[in-house]
Amino acid sequence: MKKTILSLAMLLGLASAASAQTGVKYGLKGGFNGATFSGTDSDGSEYKAGFAAGGFLNFGISDLISIQPELLYSQKGASVDNFQGANGSTFKSTLGYLDVPIMLRLTAGDDGKGPFFELGPQGSFVLHNRDFTQTGDDDTRSTKNTSTDDLNKVVVGYVAGIGYQITSGLSLGIRYTGDISQVYKDGASRTYPVKAGSNPLSGNNPNVRNSVFQFQVGYAFGGK
Secondary structure (H helix, E strand, C coil): CHHHHHHHHHHHHHHHHHHHHHCEEEEEEEEEEEEEEECCCCCCEECEEEEEEEEEEEEECCCCEEEEEEEEEEEEEEEEECHHHCCCEEEEEEEEEEEEEEEEEEECCCCCCEEEEEEEEEEEEEEEEEEEEEECCCHHHEEEECCCCCECCEEEEEEEEEEEECCCCEEEEEEEEEECCCCECCCECCCCCCCCCCCCCCCECCCCEEEEEEEEEEEEEECC
């Protein structure tokens, strides 16, 4: 964790130095998330829809290279059919995070336009949780949970993406964000078991990580 924080601080330092050379752009972005779980206990996990939205700063080192810290609200989670080995049961998890990626961005076109590639670390902070478990088609046999007790409050991951800078302001992009940290804390669940096949009376939290594809539209203001 200390190495990650140091790396983030170094990137922010580079960004501050770059701003003296080319000025700063700022903007908004948003888009669609396709989220699921990966990891040892992710069998049966399927993608669920969500969204991400927020703002960013872009510190240009040159027309080719820039550093872009962002602050995004992002919905993650997964959908699991036949939950806990029961046919007809469904588990859906919607997790809300505050994502803080710091991207190194390379733009291949002229004047800061054209295709771009981006890569960087990301820290994510849990904001809320909504789990829903339903057995069969009967809504009365459903369980809802909004507790964040079983969740790791801070997770570390990475982001990689490609896109196209259409004008000096408008851009389209596709990203993959993967967490290195687990979604849930190690040990017994304090709400209800979320690991498929676990004993309903003594379930453990699963070993899973967030895995998200993002389709984003952004618009930047300012700069040279």
